[in-house]
Amino acid sequence: MTTPLRADAARNRERLLAIARAAMTEGDLALQLNDIARRAKVGVGTVYRHFPTRRALVEALADGAFATLVDEARAASRHDDVWTGVEILLRALLLRQVADPAFAEVISTGPDQDATATTTEHREQWSAAARVVLERARQAGVLRPGLTDDDLHHLVCGTAFALRIGDEPTLRIDRYLRVLLDGIHAAERNGVNSGTAGLQARRARS
Amino acid sequence: MTTPLRADAARNRERLLAIARAAMTEGDLALQLNDIARRAKVGVGTVYRHFPTRRALVEALADGAFATLVDEARAASRHDDVWTGVEILLRALLLRQVADPAFAEVISTGPDQDATATTTEHREQWSAAARVVLERARQAGVLRPGLTDDDLHHLVCGTAFALRIGDEPTLRIDRYLRVLLDGIHAAERNGVNSGTAGLQARRARS
Amino acid sequence: MTTPLRADAARNRERLLAIARAAMTEGDLALQLNDIARRAKVGVGTVYRHFPTRRALVEALADGAFATLVDEARAASRHDDVWTGVEILLRALLLRQVADPAFAEVISTGPDQDATATTTEHREQWSAAARVVLERARQAGVLRPGLTDDDLHHLVCGTAFALRIGDEPTLRIDRYLRVLLDGIHAAERNGVNSGTAGLQARRARS
Amino acid sequence: MTTPLRADAARNRERLLAIARAAMTEGDLALQLNDIARRAKVGVGTVYRHFPTRRALVEALADGAFATLVDEARAASRHDDVWTGVEILLRALLLRQVADPAFAEVISTGPDQDATATTTEHREQWSAAARVVLERARQAGVLRPGLTDDDLHHLVCGTAFALRIGDEPTLRIDRYLRVLLDGIHAAERNGVNSGTAGLQARRARS
DNA sequence: AATGAATGAGCCTTCATTCAT
DNA sequence: GATGAATGAAGGCTCATTCAT
Numbered sequence: 001m002t003t004p005l006r007a008d009a010a011r012n013r014e015r016l017l018a019i020a021r022a023a024m025t026e027g028d029l030a031l032q033l034n035d036i037a038r039r040a041k042v043g044v045g046t047v048y049r050h051f052p053t054r055r056a057l058v059e060a061l062a063d064g065a066f067a068t069l070v071d072e073a074r075a076a077s078r079h080d081d082v083w084t085g086v087e088i089l090l091r092a093l094l095l096r097q098v099a100d101p102a103f104a105e106v107i108s109t110g111p112d113q114d115a116t117a118t119t120t121e122h123r124e125q126w127s128a129a130a131r132v133v134l135e136r137a138r139q140a141g142v143l144r145p146g147l148t149d150d151d152l153h154h155l156v157c158g159t160a161f162a163l164r165i166g167d168e169p170t171l172r173i174d175r176y177l178r179v180l181l182d183g184i185h186a187a188e189r190n191g192v193n194s195g196t197a198g199l200q201a202r203r204a205r206s
Numbered sequence: 207m208t209t210p211l212r213a214d215a216a217r218n219r220e221r222l223l224a225i226a227r228a229a230m231t232e233g234d235l236a237l238q239l240n241d242i243a244r245r246a247k248v249g250v251g252t253v254y255r256h257f258p259t260r261r262a263l264v265e266a267l268a269d270g271a272f273a274t275l276v277d278e279a280r281a282a283s284r285h286d287d288v289w290t291g292v293e294i295l296l297r298a299l300l301l302r303q304v305a306d307p308a309f310a311e312v313i314s315t316g317p318d319q320d321a322t323a324t325t326t327e328h329r330e331q332w333s334a335a336a337r338v339v340l341e342r343a344r345q346a347g348v349l350r351p352g353l354t355d356d357d358l359h360h361l362v363c364g365t366a367f368a369l370r371i372g373d374e375p376t377l378r379i380d381r382y383l384r385v386l387l388d389g390i391h392a393a394e395r396n397g398v399n400s401g402t403a404g405l406q407a408r409r410a411r412s
Numbered sequence: 413m414t415t416p417l418r419a420d421a422a423r424n425r426e427r428l429l430a431i432a433r434a435a436m437t438e439g440d441l442a443l444q445l446n447d448i449a450r451r452a453k454v455g456v457g458t459v460y461r462h463f464p465t466r467r468a469l470v471e472a473l474a475d476g477a478f479a480t481l482v483d484e485a486r487a488a489s490r491h492d493d494v495w496t497g498v499e500i501l502l503r504a505l506l507l508r509q510v511a512d513p514a515f516a517e518v519i520s521t522g523p524d525q526d527a528t529a530t531t532t533e534h535r536e537q538w539s540a541a542a543r544v545v546l547e548r549a550r551q552a553g554v555l556r557p558g559l560t561d562d563d564l565h566h567l568v569c570g571t572a573f574a575l576r577i578g579d580e581p582t583l584r585i586d587r588y589l590r591v592l593l594d595g596i597h598a599a600e601r602n603g604v605n606s607g608t609a610g611l612q613a614r615r616a617r618s
Numbered sequence: 619m620t621t622p623l624r625a626d627a628a629r630n631r632e633r634l635l636a637i638a639r640a641a642m643t644e645g646d647l648a649l650q651l652n653d654i655a656r657r658a659k660v661g662v663g664t665v666y667r668h669f670p671t672r673r674a675l676v677e678a679l680a681d682g683a684f685a686t687l688v689d690e691a692r693a694a695s696r697h698d699d700v701w702t703g704v705e706i707l708l709r710a711l712l713l714r715q716v717a718d719p720a721f722a723e724v725i726s727t728g729p730d731q732d733a734t735a736t737t738t739e740h741r742e743q744w745s746a747a748a749r750v751v752l753e754r755a756r757q758a759g760v761l762r763p764g765l766t767d768d769d770l771h772h773l774v775c776g777t778a779f780a781l782r783i784g785d786e787p788t789l790r791i792d793r794y795l796r797v798l799l800d801g802i803h804a805a806e807r808n809g810v811n812s813g814t815a816g817l818q819a820r821r822a823r824s
Numbered sequence: 825a826a827t828g829a830a831t832g833a834g835c836c837t838t839c840a841t842t843c844a845t
Numbered sequence: 846g847a848t849g850a851a852t853g854a855a856g857g858c859t860c861a862t863t864c865a866t
Contacts, residue, residue: 008846008847009846009847012846012847032838032839032840033839033840033841034838034839034840034841035839037848037849042847042848042849043847043848043849044840044841044842044848044849044850045842045843045846045847045848045849046846046847046848046849048840048841048842049846049847053840054840108371109371110371144385146381147381147385150372151372151378151381151382154368154369154371154372154378154382155365155368155382155385157367157368157371158364158365158366158367158368158369158371158382159361159364159368160364161363161364161367161368162360162361162363162364162365162367163360163364165314165315165360165363165364166356166357166360172357172360175352175353175357176357176360176361176364178389179350179353179361179386179389179390180385180389181389182388182389182393183384183385183386183387183388183389183390184385184389187388212827212828212829212865212866213866214829214830214865214866215828215829215830218829218830238855238856238857239856239857239858240855240856240857240858241856243832248830248831249830249831249832249833250831250832250857250858250859251829251830251831251832251858251859251860252829252830252831254857254858254859255828255829255830420825420826421825421826424825424826444859444860444861445860445861445862446859446860446861446862447860449827449828454826454827454828455826455827455828455829456827456828456829456861456862456863457825457826457827457828457863457864458825458826458827458828460861460862460863461825461826465861466861520783521783522783556797558793559793559797562784563784563790563793563794566780566781566783566784566790566794567777567780567794567797569779569780569783570776570777570778570779570780570781570783570794571773571776571780572776573775573776573779573780574772574773574775574776574777574779575772575776577726577727577772577775577776578768578769578772584769584772587764587765587769588769588772588773588776590801591762591765591773591798591801591802592797592801593801594800594801594805595796595797595798595799595800595801595802596797596801599800624844624845624848624849624850625845626844626845626850626851627849627850627851630850630851650834650835650836651835651836651837652834652835652836652837653835655853660851660852661851661852661853662836662837662838662852662853663837663838663839663850663851663852663853664850664851664852666836666837666838667849667850667851668850
């Protein structure tokens with residue numbers, strides 16, 4: 001009642017984020033701003049002030065997860081074991097997506113658009129940290145050759161998608177991740193059989 | 207096929223399908239019936255007569271690809287080499303999705319809802335044929351244990367998704383498919399690093 | 413197979429009428445021509461050939477009832493007892509409406525529009541016969557003065573409406589008809605109290 | 619009344635009601651929300667905000683008449699003369715319908731559906747007040763036996779219908795009302811001709 | 825005659841966004 | 846800043862009617 005306008009606004013912002021997060025978690029991926037306003041018992045105008053577009057709201061929702069991910073990526077880059085670093089990195093990217101649909105949406109989408117400054121920054125920090133991990137893996141020869149950073153990024157997003165389209169995603173995380181990690185690991189495969197030729201090249205047993 | 211369509215009706219139907227396919231291929235995944243009508247220079251009613259819902263149209267678009275896929279799956283089941291059968295099977299599933307967004311939508315989606323008879327039938331035939339291939343592979347011990355038919359289905363859809371969210375999907379198909387196939391192959395992995403337990407164990411220490 | 417075209421058409425016509433009647437009786441008062449065509453497994457065109465407009469169909473449905481009504485009205489005009497004639501006349505008009513929604517629609521509606529020849533004729537015959545009955549009643553002084561033929565017509569339609577808007581119309585027919593007939597009977601009321609002044613004029617007991 | 623409407627919103631609401639009332643009075647019983655919006659030179663959304671369904675609009679239009687009717691019914695129940703109370707009650711019910719087509723629609727329709735709270739309340743208040751009047755009349759023996767409250771309700775609605783389907787309804791009100799009131803009055807009828815049995819008996823002979 | 829495909833006006837409804845209060 | 850009423854483009858869908866086959 002004094003003049004804590006900032007506090008007021010901040011409280012509103014958190015309120016909106018909480019409600020939006022709840023909505024998304026409940027599976028309401030449309031996330032209509034009008035709807036959020038109504039649920040939050042706040043005028044639409046207020047929502048628009050804080051989040052001028054649906055995308056802005058989604059990015060705001062994803063911010064926390066994205067920040068955490070950056071930390072995890074940096075931690076991964078400091079890990080002693082190079083391959084374990086890769087595992088930590090990709091597992092983190094996967095887990096964040098499974099846990100947070102807003103983040104999944106942001107990360108599966110190109111950096112284009114009119115992204116938030118924060119999101120752009122996160123994206124760059126994440127790329128940088130990931131680059132370190134993956135480059136080390138390549139140097140060490142533990143990462144299957146021919147896969148770019150983007151490829152790995154896409155593959156993890158694909159794995160998250162694979163989890164989403166089935167029941168009980170969380171129960172399947174480890175299984176699917178294992179498949180991915182083994183798939184991208186530089187194989188002590190008997191040389192011949194990587195690349196496109198795979199279909200006819202046969203390994204030891206058939 | 208069901209009812210012998212009148213010549214003009216058949217022509218219209220094909221016209222609509224062609225235009226709808228074009229729209230989807232251009233990336234217009236919304237595929238609004240009104241829009242299709244306008245593009246086809248046809249009354250809305252005509253579109254609704256042929257395809258009472260968006261879903262019906264998408265399924266009609268996917269029909270051809272789905273039929274082909276069933277054939278390919280059956281061919282896979284007849285292949286001499288068991289593992290090659292798996293490769294053919296999954297590669298086919300992936301290729302159809304990359305080539306046809308409508309099919310990708312149908313196949314990534316549960317069988318529920320009020321699906322077309324044709325679609326339902328295709329789905330069953332596909333499942334049956336795939337089951338044969340995968341079961342043989344399990345018997346032969348070439349398929350990584352613990353993966354259900356559904357898991358593999360989801361993983362291929364995830365791979366298709368991974369291709370979609372990057373540039374030039376077609377150029378990356380083989381690379382991503384290789385990763386997947388190696389990931390699901392029963393490994394003569396060198397002990398340490400297989401099994402689900404690996405990562406958690408390591409993380410605990412990190 | 414010879415060339416019984418007429419027979420063919422006639423059969424179709426009856427078929428359509430039967431189905432339309434069923435539809436109306438089931439409470440589908442919209443009576444959409446497309447719908448009738450579908451139910452009759454006949455092309456829309458066929459329906460339109462026989463009944464160029466919904467109204468034409470409704471009138472055709474009502475024809476039988478209307479013809480019967482004319483007979484009943486003529487019978488009423490021949491009845492020995494003048495007042496009984498009135499009762500028979502109005503009861504018939506009411507019963508036809510309760511039994512046949514199509515007829516109720518036709519009879520509650522002015523003669524205007526582009527009515528069928530048959531309907532117009534029926535309407536005239538009915539009016540003529542009713543006029544006889546009612547005029548006799550007026551001459552005999554048994555009909556409340558001040559009520560025109562049209563008034564009585566409207567009042568019966570109103571009674572039919574009163575039956576329609578409640579449950580179990582048929583069970584209430586006699587009750588409502590009794591009210592109407594007593595209301596229009598020339599009262600051996602004690603003179604004073606007919607006309608608008610009613611509200612304050614009181615009869616014997618209050 | 620429920621929520622203190624913003625000045626402009628209230629103005630709009632009244633505007634819409636006025637225009638809708640005009641439309642109905644002109645005989646446009648369809649009362650399409652789009653149409654009202656256009657006539658009012660207002661966005662469709664505005665209409666939908668105030669009246670989410672056609673029914674809501676009709677009920678809003680009827681509110682005033684319904685409230686008045688409740689008052690009139692209560693006044694009727696307080697009248698010294700029992701029969702006069704009945705006359706006042708039914709006359710009021712009839713007049714409101716003739717004056718207001720929206721009210722006529724609401725009152726001729728069952729209480730089911732998703733009615734407005736206000737309407738539901740009015741309906742209950744009206745029923746209660748009417749019950750008092752009619753029960754007193756039954757006790758006093760001035761109301762024809764065998765007629766339920768609903769019967770009387772229906773009969774008045776029927777009378778309103780009878781007025782609607784002819785020209786110059788207002789000029790015929792008293793005439794028709796007189797018929798109804800005499801019809802439902804407990805008759806000191808001269809024996810022969812009262813009771814439901816009368817007509818059938820006679821018809822048997824005809 | 826019969827058919828039923830095509831037409832398209834037009835109703836219903838939602839929702840992102842603006843802006844007066 | 847907050848509010849929420851207003852806006853209206855746009856999509857969904859139905860159905861009376863026409864007309865080529």
